[in-house]
Amino acid sequence: MTKSVDPQAYIASVMAGLTGPGGPFELHEEDVLGARMPVMKNRDRSLGDVLAASVAFGDRDYLVTEDRRMSYAEHGAAAAALARALRERYGVDKGDRVGILAANTPEWVLSFWAAQALGAIAVGFNAWWTTREIEYGVGHAQPSVLIVDAKRAALLDGLDLDVPVLTMEDDLPRLIAEFAGADLPDTTVLEDDPAVILYTSGTSGRPKGAVHSHRNLLAVIGYHRYSDGLVAAFTGGDPNSDAPSDLRYLLTSPLFHIASLHNLVVPRLGTGSAVVIYQGSFDADRVLRLIEREKVTNWGAVPTMAGRLLEHDDVTRYDLSSLTSFALASAPSSPGFQQRLREKLPFARNALVDSYGLTECSTAISVATPMDLQAFPGTLGRPIIGVSVEIRDPFGEPVPDGTEGEICARSPYVMLGYWNDDAATSAAIRPGRWLHTGDFGVIENGMVRLTGRRSDLILRGGENVYPVEIEQCLDEHPAVAESAVVGVDHPDLGQEVGAIVVVRPGMEVTEDELREFASERLAYFKVPTRWKITTDSLPRNATGKTIRTRIAL
Incomplete structure (x- = not known):
C-alpha cells in the first residue's frame, strides 16, 4: 500500500535538513549591530572574496547581451585591472x-x-x-x-x-x-562595512541613499544559494554540491535597483550562473528571442513587462520551454492579472511566483510560490530564510495574526541606514533593528498580504514615485500657487502620475507648459501625464495637511 506524504511536512523536513545543525545552510544566532538574529553559519565574509573565488568558474558565461559574451575568467581579469586603475590612477x-x-x-x-x-x-x-x-x-x-x-x-x-x-x-x-x-x-x-548605495525616492522630496553592507549582500548570496539547494533537493539533485549552477537568468530591470543588482548580478557570481542582460527599451519580441536563444531558465519581470506579453499576438511561436521560473517583482499585481498570465503564457502556468520587498531590505521579505498563489490568491507568501516579520499597531506593538497594521521586518538583509541622514534612518530602523516599512498588511496562514502601500506612494511601472518631490518641483513654477500629485489607475503601468495644480490669482498656465517645466527637472517617469488646472484651493484638514482622498482627476 502506498504511504501518503504530507507535502508541507516533507518541505519542512527538507528545509530543516538544509538549515539545521551540520546542514550546508546551518542557521545560528549572532549579534548583528546590537540585535540577536539568525544568520548562516557558513558564509562568505566580503564581496571581494566572492569575486576572487568566481574566477574558478573559468570559461562559463557570466554576462551575456545580444551581441557580447563575457566569461567568469574574463570578468575577473577585467575587474582586477579596473580596480588597480581606480586605485593607482584615481x-x-x-x-x-x-x-x-x-x-x-x-x-x-x-x-x-x-x-x-x-x-x-x-x-x-x-x-x-x-x-x-x-x-x-x-x-x-x-x-x-x-x-x-x-x-x-x-x-x-x-x-x-x-x-x-x-x-x-x-x-x-x-x-x-x-x-x-x-x-x-x-x-x-x-562584514558591516558599507558596500553599495542605491537611491530610493523619499517622502522628504529628495532621493535617499539606502546603504547596504557586505553582510547584507553576502546574506542575499546565501539566500539564493539556499534556494538553489532547495530546488535541487526537490528535483533529485544534491543540495550540498559545490558545482556551478546551469541556471540562466534574464535581467530586464535597471542595475540601480535591488532586483537586478542585489538579486541577479551579485548572487550569480557566487553560483556560477549566467546573467543575460537585456538592453534598451522593452520590446516583447526582442525579449522572447533572447530567452529562446540563450535558453533562459529564470526571469523576474515587473508587472508592466508581463502585461506587454499579454498584448503579444502569439507568444507560442518562440521556444520558451527552458523558462521554469517567472517572477513578478517591484510592484504589486492582482490575482486577476496573475490568472490572465497563466491563461495566456504557457510558461507562467506552473512557474509564476510573486514577492514583497523594498530597497531598504536588499531582497524579498516574503515570496509566494506557484502553489501559494493558487491556494491563496493575493498572498505575497511566507518570509524568506532569515527574515522575521511582525505586524504592528500605530504604537509599535505587535498585533495578532489576521489584524491589519504596519509591516515590520528584521533580518541580516536590512540596510545599515540612509547615507548622511540620521533622522530618516532612525525613523525607518527602530530599536532591535526592526525595519518599519511604512506599508500595511496582515499575516494570514503564516503568509504576508499587503493591504496598503506607503502613504501617498505611486507605483508606476515598477518605479516608486513620491508625490511630494513632484509637488515641490511644480510649486517652483511662478504661476503655481499649490499642487497635489496623486496616482491614477492605469491598465499597463499599474498607476500613472496625476497632478492637480492651483493657479495663482491673475495668472495662467497650460498643461504643455507645466509638462515641459517638470520634464526639465524630473526623470520622465515622475512627470505627470494627467493634469487638472484649477483656481480652487486644495482640500485640507485642521492641521493644514492636504486631504488626498478628496482629490480627484
Whole structure:
C-alpha cells in the first residue's frame, strides 16, 4: 500500500535538513549591530572574496547581451585591472565612493565589482535622472570618481561637478588594457562595512541613499544559494554540491535597483550562473528571442513587462520551454492579472511566483510560490530564510495574526541606514533593528498580504514615485500657487502620475507648459501625464495637511 506524504511536512523536513545543525545552510544566532538574529553559519565574509573565488568558474558565461559574451575568467581579469586603475590612477581606496551612472551594460557590473575589490562603496545612480537630479546625487554621495555611459556623459556637460568622469565606451577599455594582468587587490573589510548605495525616492522630496553592507549582500548570496539547494533537493539533485549552477537568468530591470543588482548580478557570481542582460527599451519580441536563444531558465519581470506579453499576438511561436521560473517583482499585481498570465503564457502556468520587498531590505521579505498563489490568491507568501516579520499597531506593538497594521521586518538583509541622514534612518530602523516599512498588511496562514502601500506612494511601472518631490518641483513654477500629485489607475503601468495644480490669482498656465517645466527637472517617469488646472484651493484638514482622498482627476 502506498504511504501518503504530507507535502508541507516533507518541505519542512527538507528545509530543516538544509538549515539545521551540520546542514550546508546551518542557521545560528549572532549579534548583528546590537540585535540577536539568525544568520548562516557558513558564509562568505566580503564581496571581494566572492569575486576572487568566481574566477574558478573559468570559461562559463557570466554576462551575456545580444551581441557580447563575457566569461567568469574574463570578468575577473577585467575587474582586477579596473580596480588597480581606480586605485593607482584615481586614488580610490577603502570607503571611497565610486559613482555609476549608466544604462545596463557589462561595464556597469565591472565597475561595481572593481569597487568591491577595493573596499570602496559603489553608488548606483538612477540612469533616468535629469541633470538637476544628477547634480543632487553626486553632491550627496560625493564620489571619488564617476563612471558613466556616453548618453549620461552628454548630460553632464555644463554641470559643475568636481569629480573625475570616466566613460564606459572609451576610458574603461583603455584603463583595462593598460592594467591588464594586474592581480586582484586584497582589501580587508568588515562584514558591516558599507558596500553599495542605491537611491530610493523619499517622502522628504529628495532621493535617499539606502546603504547596504557586505553582510547584507553576502546574506542575499546565501539566500539564493539556499534556494538553489532547495530546488535541487526537490528535483533529485544534491543540495550540498559545490558545482556551478546551469541556471540562466534574464535581467530586464535597471542595475540601480535591488532586483537586478542585489538579486541577479551579485548572487550569480557566487553560483556560477549566467546573467543575460537585456538592453534598451522593452520590446516583447526582442525579449522572447533572447530567452529562446540563450535558453533562459529564470526571469523576474515587473508587472508592466508581463502585461506587454499579454498584448503579444502569439507568444507560442518562440521556444520558451527552458523558462521554469517567472517572477513578478517591484510592484504589486492582482490575482486577476496573475490568472490572465497563466491563461495566456504557457510558461507562467506552473512557474509564476510573486514577492514583497523594498530597497531598504536588499531582497524579498516574503515570496509566494506557484502553489501559494493558487491556494491563496493575493498572498505575497511566507518570509524568506532569515527574515522575521511582525505586524504592528500605530504604537509599535505587535498585533495578532489576521489584524491589519504596519509591516515590520528584521533580518541580516536590512540596510545599515540612509547615507548622511540620521533622522530618516532612525525613523525607518527602530530599536532591535526592526525595519518599519511604512506599508500595511496582515499575516494570514503564516503568509504576508499587503493591504496598503506607503502613504501617498505611486507605483508606476515598477518605479516608486513620491508625490511630494513632484509637488515641490511644480510649486517652483511662478504661476503655481499649490499642487497635489496623486496616482491614477492605469491598465499597463499599474498607476500613472496625476497632478492637480492651483493657479495663482491673475495668472495662467497650460498643461504643455507645466509638462515641459517638470520634464526639465524630473526623470520622465515622475512627470505627470494627467493634469487638472484649477483656481480652487486644495482640500485640507485642521492641521493644514492636504486631504488626498478628496482629490480627484
